[in-house]
Amino acid sequence: MRAGIWSNQASHKGTVFIFPGRSEYLERFGRTTSALLGSGFAVVSLDWRGHGLSDRIAKNPRACHVTRFTYYQKDVAAIIELAKAKDMPQPWFLFGNSMGGCIGLRALYNDLPVAAAAFTAPLWDIKMSKPLRAIATPISVVAHALGRSQSYVPGYNSESYVLKTPFSGNKVTHDQEAYDFLTTLAKQMPEFEIGGPTMGWLQECLKECKFLSTNPSPDIPCLAFCGDQDEVVEIGAINSRMQNWRRGKFELVQGAKHELVMESSAIRDNVLGKTEAFFKNAL
Structure with missing residues (x-):
């Protein structure tokens, strides 16, 4: 498993664990990591199994596959052990994006040792039409029974999303510069992509x-964001969860797509600024 650690002399406010989303890797959070470092936090992150430069687990190394979703918790346990071994500054905080929000919530149930959590577009349910939702589980179960669990979901293949999708039709961001950055990464480092x-x-x-x-929601301070134009995760599931999170707060970000930390500078700075302030005030 590939991990990354960033710290400097000013990292005395604690450590933020960045849990990336599906198909993401360390480099995609360079700007977020820099912002957190600039605010006095150390940062620890990772490439999930099957992602980035961590070992690929499917027969087709380009496929996003996992045998059990709870296996991601083994990656969480490994990154926590690394942080302990490196004596990363306390307190610790969680920042989970998309699939990282799903993995992160389960980790909180498993007593992840963090003082507070923040999520951007957490994948607490997949956005689907009603007809597709009705057949998604039965079809995936049948595929597993037929030994086809490593086949692609219909409509997907081995192509990188950012390379096959023009900026004008993307579900990620309104920011051309950010999207160009993602496509450049994909072209220059194809081995990182799935x-x-x-x-x-x-x-x-x-x-x-x-x-x-x-x-029920964990008894921990939590801040969650989601763009009002998100077409990847189910906004209703996030809203429902956060309404019942006793120490939780939810903000629906206007004019934003799925990747909030890769949106326009105004949106990105707003989300990161509120997250940093939330962590500092959580204790």
Whole structure:
């Protein structure tokens, strides 16, 4: 598993663990990491199994696959052990994006040793049409039974999203510069990229989201954001969760797509600024 640690002499306010989303890797959070460092936090992050430069686990190394969604918790445990070994400054905080928000919420149930958590577009349910939702689980179960769990979800293949999708039709950001940065990364470092999710990943993700929805929110301060134009995650699931999070706060960001920390500078600075202030005031 590949991990990254950043700190400087000013890192006395604690350590932020960045949990990336599906298909993401360390370099995509360079600007976020720099902002946190500039505010006095150290940063620890990772490439999830099957992502970036961590070991690929599918027969097709370009496929986003996982045998059990809870296996990501083994990655969480490993990164926590690394942070302990490196004596990363306390207190610790969690910043989870998209799939990292799903993994992060389960980690909080498992007593992740953080003082507060912040999520951007957390994947607590996948955005789907009603007809697709009705068949998604049965089809993924059948695929698994037929030994096809590592086949791509229909409509996806091994292509990188940012390379096959023009800026004008992307679901990620309104910011041309940020999208160009992602496409440049994909072209210069193709070995970092993965394609679409497998049927097995879909089945496991749906099971995990269902499990999370049936459990109460942890007793920890939490701040969550989601763009009002998000077409990847189900906004209703986030809103419902945060309404019942006793020490939680939710902000629907106007004029934003899925990747809030890669949106326009005004949106990005607003989200990161509020997150940094939230962490500093959480104790």
